[in-house]
Amino acid sequence: MIPMALPFVDVSPFLTKGSPPSDAKRASAKALFDACHDVGFFYLRGHGVPKEQCDQVLETVHRWMLTTPDVEKTAIARQDAGVGSGDGARGYQRVGENVTLGKSAIDLYATHPESPASPPYKPLHGRNLWPNEKFESVFTAYIDKVLLLGAALMRCMATAFDLPEDYFDSYISPSFWVCRAIGYPPLTPAAMERNPGGVSCGAHSDYGCWTFLLADDTKGALKVKSKDGDSWIDADPIEGAYVVNVGDMLMQWTNGLFKSTVHQGTLENHNLADEEGETPACDAKYHIAHDATPDKRVSVPVFFEPAWDAEISPLETCVQKTGGEALYGSVRYGEYLLGKVSTNFYAAPRSAD
Ligand SMILES: O=C(O)CCC(=O)C(=O)O
Numbered sequence: 001m002i003p004m005a006l007p008f009v010d011v012s013p014f015l016t017k018g019s020p021p022s023d024a025k026r027a028s029a030k031a032l033f034d035a036c037h038d039v040g041f042f043y044l045r046g047h048g049v050p051k052e053q054c055d056q057v058l059e060t061v062h063r064w065m066l067t068t069p070d071v072e073k074t075a076i077a078r079q080d081a082g083v084g085s086g087d088g089a090r091g092y093q094r095v096g097e098n099v100t101l102g103k104s105a106i107d108l109y110a111t112h113p114e115s116p117a118s119p120p121y122k123p124l125h126g127r128n129l130w131p132n133e134k135f136e137s138v139f140t141a142y143i144d145k146v147l148l149l150g151a152a153l154m155r156c157m158a159t160a161f162d163l164p165e166d167y168f169d170s171y172i173s174p175s176f177w178v179c180r181a182i183g184y185p186p187l188t189p190a191a192m193e194r195n196p197g198g199v200s201c202g203a204h205s206d207y208g209c210w211t212f213l214l215a216d217d218t219k220g221a222l223k224v225k226s227k228d229g230d231s232w233i234d235a236d237p238i239e240g241a242y243v244v245n246v247g248d249m250l251m252q253w254t255n256g257l258f259k260s261t262v263h264q265g266t267l268e269n270h271n272l273a274d275e276e277g278e279t280p281a282c283d284a285k286y287h288i289a290h291d292a293t294p295d296k297r298v299s300v301p302v303f304f305e306p307a308w309d310a311e312i313s314p315l316e317t318c319v320q321k322t323g324g325e326a327l328y329g330s331v332r333y334g335e336y337l338l339g340k341v342s343t344n345f346y347a348a349p350r351s352a353d
């Protein structure tokens with residue numbers, strides 16, 4: 001079968017809040033609907049985030065992953081909620097520590113509206129564990145830009161459903177975003193042996209709304225399952241575009257009209273055809289590192305999500321378009337996220353070595 005390519009969506013007509021309706025907006029909204037309905041993944045163009053800023057983010061992660069001594073990494077390690085500054089989610093995880101096995105990452109989250117000024121913290125109620133001030137300022141400025149972009153995409157989505165452009169404002173203000181600074185080490189035969197479970201859990205869907213993926217220019221690292229389930233589509237990076245995908249929460253919100261699509265990291269000599277079948281029960285963020293280059297690959301997904309307190313139930317217009325029956329109940333986003341995060345980690349951190 002000829003491999004398909006991901007579609008494109010140009011969000012530029014929606015970047016300026018309050019701008020009047022236009023043919024360009026309608027065209028973008030239609031492209032978004034088709035991409036989310038048919039594939040669940042697309043290249044997002046016209047996003048307005050400067051290339052220099054994206055490069056700086058990737059370079060910051062790359063340098064930190066490669067050059068930081070272990071002791072400094074351990075100083076910002078994720079800890080269970082109530083232990084030290086831990087909230088069970090934020091912080092650095094080494095290769096092998098969480099169910100993702102094949103990567104190391106710093107996990108960052110929006111500040112919970114009821115986060116206390118100091119520990120102990122309840123799950124997800126803590127403060128981000130930043131490696132240093134420079135890292136914090138680079139990431140904070142970048143995430144702020146992606147949040148504006150996420151809001152623009154929600155306006156585009158509202159238009160796609162003939163809703164007022166500001167329809168989603170109260171649901172996403174403020175977004176309880178997640179950001180992950182990922183370093184994929186080369187997958188050596190020794191690493192394969194250490195993490196045999198990794199291969200079978202490679203495929204996953206994201207649990208939230210929109211994922212904005214920024215990645216370095218490594219090719220062949222991310223594959224997206226096609227709608228018929230028979231083939232995998234390359235999601236290689238394209239300069240000037242984000243790879244964006246629909247998560248499970250957005251699929252619920254649209255009563256299944258938008259598809260949350262399975263994707264995975266690829267592995268040399270790993271036959272993707274063997275992966276056919278059920279999506280693994282764990283929908284944690286799992287990736288297998290590729291060993292195409294001796295260097296690490298870095299990627300930085302920002303997960304744009306509803307507000308912690310937002311009540312999400314299938315949109316009435318989507319219910320009407322899908323046979324009149326709501327396929328999902330109502331969930332409070334924060335509760336939903338707590339359930340997801342609690343399954344993302346082993347009870348106690350495991351050593352990678
Ligand atoms: O690093 C990548 O290419 C994809 C990241 C991803 O799928 C995730 O973190 O959910």
Ligand SMILES: [Fe+2]
Pocket residue numbers: 204205206211263285
């Ligand atoms: Fe993902």
